[in-house]
Amino acid sequence: MAAPENSADKRVCLGVIVAVHGVRGLVKVKPFTETPEALTAYGPLGDAAGVRSWQATLKGLQKGNALLALSGVETREAAEALKGLELYVPRNSLPEPAEEEVFYHDDLLGLAVEDGEGQVLGQVLSVQNFGAGDLLEVGEPGERSRFIPFTQAVVPTVDIALGRLVVDLPEET
The missing domain is CATH 2.40.30.60 (RimM)
Known part of the structure; x- marks a missing residue:
């Protein structure tokens, strides 16, 4: 990564x-x-x-x-x-965001996306908003990707300095 x-x-x-x-x-x-x-x-x-x-x-x-x-x-x-x-x-x-949990979309691009056990799920390919909130497009370039809601509940950890974020994905039914 x-x-x-x-x-x-x-x-x-x-x-x-x-x-x-x-x-x-x-x-x-x-x-x-x-x-x-x-x-x-x-x-x-x-x-x-x-x-x-x-x-x-x-x-x-x-x-x-x-x-x-x-x-x-x-x-x-x-x-x-x-x-x-x-x-x-x-x-x-650009000024640094005034709040701790606020990020420039561009700073999220390329971050490694890991689950709670440290398994790498891909990287942030893009940040989209289709009207219901920000979504992270996660995957590897040229491969199939998926969208993950960019909310505190689903993405509890964002560490720009370490180049990663941690996701807590809901169970799929």
């Missing part, structure tokens, strides 16, 4: 450019943050590789999306070229 990526190198996706707005290069961003305003709170936004980055200025909100001006993107054509681009910040630019 691979250890979690070093947080100094890790990048966290805050949103994705879904459309352009107007003729002056504004982009419409679907935020993955708690509020759309948070998109501009953690410094420049960059691509997944960290090669390109932009200073972002919030220009407005539209149906839950943020309208952003990105430095150097001044025409509709330049903005169109960025459609579909995910926007990232370095993980270490």
Whole structure:
């Protein structure tokens, strides 16, 4: 099981450019943050590789999306070229969660998932929410996976530093 990526190198996706707005290069961003305003709170936004980055200025909100001006993107054509681009910040630019039992979804990815006896069941492949609460997708890449509710009762132990979490799965009937 691979250890979690070093947080100094890790990048966290805050949103994705879904459309352009107007003729002056504004982009419409679907935020993955708690509020759309948070998109501009953690410094420049960059691509997944960290090669390109932009200073972002919030220009407005539209149906839950943020309208952003990105430095150097001044025409509709330049903005169109960025459609579909995910926007990232370095993980270490985000504040640590204020509460002990609160985690960034991204910090859970790749953690080993063990049962109460220490048997490894797989790793966290993704965190999903289909409307009824967070679910951990657990398995091995390329193999069949399963979803486990991310609740205190089912996941009593999360140890980011050790790269693991412990699950107490309900008996299957």
